[in-house]
Amino acid sequence: MDKRQMAGAGLSRRHFLYGGVILGGGLLASPALARQICRPTEGDILGPYYRFGVPFLAKLAGPEEPGERLVVSGTVLSADCRTPIANALVEVWQANSTGLYDTQTPGNFTDKGNFHLRGMLYTDAQGRYRIETVMPGRYPVPPNLPGLERYAGITRPAHIHFRVMESLHVPVTLQLYFEGDPYIAKDPWASGHPDSTIALQADGEGRSGVFDIVLARGF
Ligand SMILES: [Fe+2]
Numbered sequence: 697m698d699k700r701q702m703a704g705a706g707l708s709r710r711h712f713l714y715g716g717v718i719l720g721g722g723l724l725a726s727p728a729l730a731r732q733i734c735r736p737t738e739g740d741i742l743g744p745y746y747r748f749g750v751p752f753l754a755k756l757a758g759p760e761e762p763g764e765r766l767v768v769s770g771t772v773l774s775a776d777c778r779t780p781i782a783n784a785l786v787e788v789w790q791a792n793s794t795g796l797y798d799t800q801t802p803g804n805f806t807d808k809g810n811f812h813l814r815g816m817l818y819t820d821a822q823g824r825y826r827i828e829t830v831m832p833g834r835y836p837v838p839p840n841l842p843g844l845e846r847y848a849g850i851t852r853p854a855h856i857h858f859r860v861m862e863s864l865h866v867p868v869t870l871q872l873y874f875e876g877d878p879y880i881a882k883d884p885w886a887s888g889h890p891d892s893t894i895a896l897q898a899d900g901e902g903r904s905g906v907f908d909i910v911l912a913r914g915f
Contacts, residue, residue, distance in 0.1 A: 734777040736912040738889050740870045743857060744802030744841055750787060753815040756829040761813075763793030763830030765902025768872065768894075771823045772860060775913045780823025784862040784911070788827055789814035790855070795835030802841060831903065832856055834879060853879035853886050858909065865911035872907055 757763070772784040790813050791797050798812035813832075819825050832854045839848040853873050861867035873886045873893040880886040880893065896903040 734775075735910065736775055736866070737868055737870055737909045738891060739868045740885055740889055740892070742859070742869050743871070744838075744844075745791075745797040745799060746789060746805050746857065746859070747799060747807055747811065747814065748805050750789070750811050750814045750816050752817060754817045754825070754827050756788065756790070756813050756815055756827055761792070761830050763833075766829050766831045766896075767826065767902070767904040768829070768856065768907055769824065769826035769904070770907040770909060772819045772825065772862070773823060773908055773910045774865065775910065777910050780819070781862050781865065781911060782819055782821045782823055784819040784823065784825075784860055784865075785816060786819060786825045786909075787814075787816040787859040788829075789857045790829065790832040791835055793830050793833045795833035802838060827856075829856070831874075847884065850882065851879050853877040853883050855886065860909050860911065862911060864914055866914050868909065868911060870909075874905070 757765075772781045772786065773779060774781055789797075792813055798810065798814065799807045801807050813829065815827075817825055817827070834851050834854055836849050836851055837844055837847045839845070841848070854877055855871040855873050857869075857871050859867065859869045870889070870892050871885060873880055873889075875893055875895040877886075886893070892907075894905040894907045896905040
């Protein structure tokens with residue numbers, strides 16, 4: 697499969713490289729190395745700002761939302777890093793451009809009230825998703841969060857939370873980061889998940905990036 701075909705299949709350059717390793721035995725002959733490179737997306741903590749029951753929507757932010765426009769798209773793939781997963785449920789949530797979430801009660805996942813900058817969608821028949829939003833702002837870890845006391849005050853790099861599930865695969869919770877963010881190196885979560893950092897391209901209206909998510913098979 698050449699690069700143009702991969703693009704047509706909705707796969708990012710990241711997985712083009714993975715695919716090259718897997719399919720083109722001449723590139724890297726070691727199956728062990730191929731397995732090491734093609735792997736399920738690593739999970740991360742759910743974090744204190746998750747909320748159950750968000751609405752189905754892919755446009756998290758309308759034109760009235762302050763901040764730089766951001767589009768994140770990608771494909772949810774099975775463990776071979778090639779097979780798209782249709783109808784995977786993708787939940788996303790993030791802070792606004794000033795680093796504030798829509799809840800002031802961290803850790804209360806069933807907090808009632810208006811949802812803002814969060815939503816969920818199903819991947820299409822080709823396993824694709826696409827969200828329209830704004831660049832999330834950085835924020836400090838609040839004080840007195842149970843279990844996170846020693847991280848209080850550190851600045852989190854900009855990120856978007858994802859939770860992805862499908863009936864035959866193992867769900868994954870993760871955070872997506874953006875290349876070049878100077879706060880990644882000192883963040884205990886971002887620095888430990890380099891595969892969850894993507895490059896962004898500038899376009900006419902804002903920025904965009906591609907993030908593919910690989911789920912482990914459940915059996
Ligand atoms: Fe967060």
